[in-house]
Amino acid sequence: MDEPKDFLEAMEEESKLRFGRSLTHQEISAKFLEHKLDARVAHLRNLRKDETLSIHKAAERLTLERVLYDAHHAARRAGR
Numbered sequence: 001m002d003e004p005k006d007f008l009e010a011m012e013e014e015s016k017l018r019f020g021r022s023l024t025h026q027e028i029s030a031k032f033l034e035h036k037l038d039a040r041v042a043h044l045r046n047l048r049k050d051e052t053l054s055i056h057k058a059a060e061r062l063t064l065e066r067v068l069y070d071a072h073h074a075a076r077r078a079g080r
Contacts (some may be wrong), residue, residue, distance in 0.1 A: 006053050007032065010062055026065060029071040037080065044073040 001015060005013065015023045023054070032040065047065055050058075 006046050006048045007063065007068070008047065025064065027065045029067050032068050033071055033075055033080075037076065040075070044068060044072060 008028075011028055012022060015021065015027075032043070032053060035043065046066075050061075
């Protein structure tokens with residue numbers, strides 16, 4: 001049985017189906033901030049740590065995770 005997709009995997013799949021391309025980091029951050037605090041926390045807690053990624057993919061994923069964390073903390077500080 002396949003594991004459920006985490007936020008980044010789900011966004012990647014949806015953006016390719018909806019727009020025919022991957023979203024930019026800014027677009028991913030904007031979509032992430034549409035969620036309320038509890039949902040953002042849940043998404044951050046459920047980010048998958050996949051040791052089978054190539055170095056390039058792992059670096060890209062780490063960058064995207066940092067974008068999500070930074071956006072979340074900025075929104076939290078702003079009371080959102």
